[in-house]
Amino acid sequence: MTKRRLIIATLVVCMGLISCDSTSSTHTQNGYSIGSQSRVERTNSNENNRSASSVTEAKRVTQGVRATLPRFIPPAPPNFNPPKEDPRRSPIVSQPVILTGEKLVNQGGRAKSYSVNVGQDKWVSLELWGKAHKGWYGQIRKGDGEFFRLVISGMRFDLRPKRRLITCQGMQIWMGFGPQLFGGSLYVHHLDIKKHLAPLAAGMPSMGKIAVIDAGHGRDNKGTRSTFNREYEKQYTLDWAQRLKPLLEKKGWRVYLTRNGDKSMSLTERVRFADRVRASIFISLHFNAAAAKVRGLETYCIAPLGMPSHFTRGNPDPISSLLPNNPWDERSFQLAARVHNQILLKCRMPDRGVRRIRFMSVIKEQRRPAILVEGGYLSNPSESRQIDLSAYRQKLAEGIAAAL
Numbered sequence: 001m002t003k004r005r006l007i008i009a010t011l012v013v014c015m016g017l018i019s020c021d022s023t024s025s026t027h028t029q030n031g032y033s034i035g036s037q038s039r040v041e042r043t044n045s046n047e048n049n050r051s052a053s054s055v056t057e058a059k060r061v062t063q064g065v066r067a068t069l070p071r072f073i074p075p076a077p078p079n080f081n082p083p084k085e086d087p088r089r090s091p092i093v094s095q096p097v098i099l100t101g102e103k104l105v106n107q108g109g110r111a112k113s114y115s116v117n118v119g120q121d122k123w124v125s126l127e128l129w130g131k132a133h134k135g136w137y138g139q140i141r142k143g144d145g146e147f148f149r150l151v152i153s154g155m156r157f158d159l160r161p162k163r164r165l166i167t168c169q170g171m172q173i174w175m176g177f178g179p180q181l182f183g184g185s186l187y188v189h190h191l192d193i194k195k196h197l198a199p200l201a202a203g204m205p206s207m208g209k210i211a212v213i214d215a216g217h218g219r220d221n222k223g224t225r226s227t228f229n230r231e232y233e234k235q236y237t238l239d240w241a242q243r244l245k246p247l248l249e250k251k252g253w254r255v256y257l258t259r260n261g262d263k264s265m266s267l268t269e270r271v272r273f274a275d276r277v278r279a280s281i282f283i284s285l286h287f288n289a290a291a292a293k294v295r296g297l298e299t300y301c302i303a304p305l306g307m308p309s310h311f312t313r314g315n316p317d318p319i320s321s322l323l324p325n326n327p328w329d330e331r332s333f334q335l336a337a338r339v340h341n342q343i344l345l346k347c348r349m350p351d352r353g354v355r356r357i358r359f360m361s362v363i364k365e366q367r368r369p370a371i372l373v374e375g376g377y378l379s380n381p382s383e384s385r386q387i388d389l390s391a392y393r394q395k396l397a398e399g400i401a402a403a404l
Contacts, residue, residue: 208280219264296350343399
């Protein structure tokens with residue numbers, strides 16, 4: 001009996017334990033299930049909240065972007081203020097340059113003062129100015145003639161007393177005044193130092209990246225006529241400009257042509273066109289005419305204040321009048337010299353020099369570096385035949401592109 005009761009009691013205890021375990025398991029499972037559902041619901045709720053929040057934020061961002069997108073702003077008027085001077089590169093010590101057939105007569109030492117005043121004109125010692133910029137100066141004899149040479153920043157200048165025509169690396173440059181001898185040493189007018197020698201020694205500055213190429217003449221203004229085939233200048237200048245445009249565009253320039261067909265356009269309209277597109281530089285393309293024997297390349301820029309023009313064609317030459325283009329004297333000259341040099345290298349044509357004039361309205365009214373290129377003489381029988389060749393006009397275009 002006692003044994004039976006013990007067995008029954010044991011069975012009751014075991015059943016109770018089983019019941020407790022199953023209940024605990026059920027609660028645990030339900031707890032996990034509820035907990036999981038709770039976390040999922042919370043996660044979904046959070047994700048929904050985040051989605052809603054991100055949508056709201058996206059809307060805000062989008063609205064913000066839309067609100068800050070730039071409106072179209074019309075181009076500002078061109079900056080008519082004088083350009084800021086570029087920092088001068090440090091001069092390098094120049095070595096003597098004596099070419100074949102030349103003999104060094106002396107290496108200077110005769111200059112007694114840096115400058116000499118004669119009336120209202122100031123003349124600067126070429127020797128002492130050169131030495132101040134680590135240049136080399138000497139007197140050279142070649143054949144029966146003598147001249148003075150200055151080598152500065154890798155540039156070779158050859159000058160003769162009383163002659164306005166000098167050479168730079170063999171290229172012809174027309175100065176404003178003929179150099180003068182004082183005490184056996186050569187002196188150069190201070191304006192020629194400032195407007196010609198110093199800009200060439202300084203190197204080519206940045207000119208921007210917007211170019212206006214002006215095909216000279218057009219429509220009823222036909223220009224000069226070729227002695228070879230009686231074609232007009234306006235046709236050749238347009239072809240030259242159209243060949244130049246893609247060459248400059250490949251180099252990153254934005255290029256505008258004043259005319260892209262046989263269009264009439266006044267000189268004033270050409271200036272205003274360059275203003276509207278905010279041009280960095282202006283290059284006017286032409287071909288020349290004179291006596292039949294004259295031939296070669298000429299490149300023009302405006303004469304500085306106080307400097308006489310190289311020639312006037314019968315026009316007034318008011319040297320004391322400030323022209324709109326005068327604040328860009330140095331940069332126009334640098335552009336002219338660079339273009340002139342590269343065309344000579346490409347076309348191997350006679351060199352008639354970089355020249356200063358004052359009467360050409362299409363460049364004197366410009367408020368940017370501006371030059372006019374005469375790519376040869378249509379009045380010359382051999383040169384007019386060359387100009388008629390498309391390959392020659394392509395070389396003219398490549399010469400300008402190489403300069404820029």
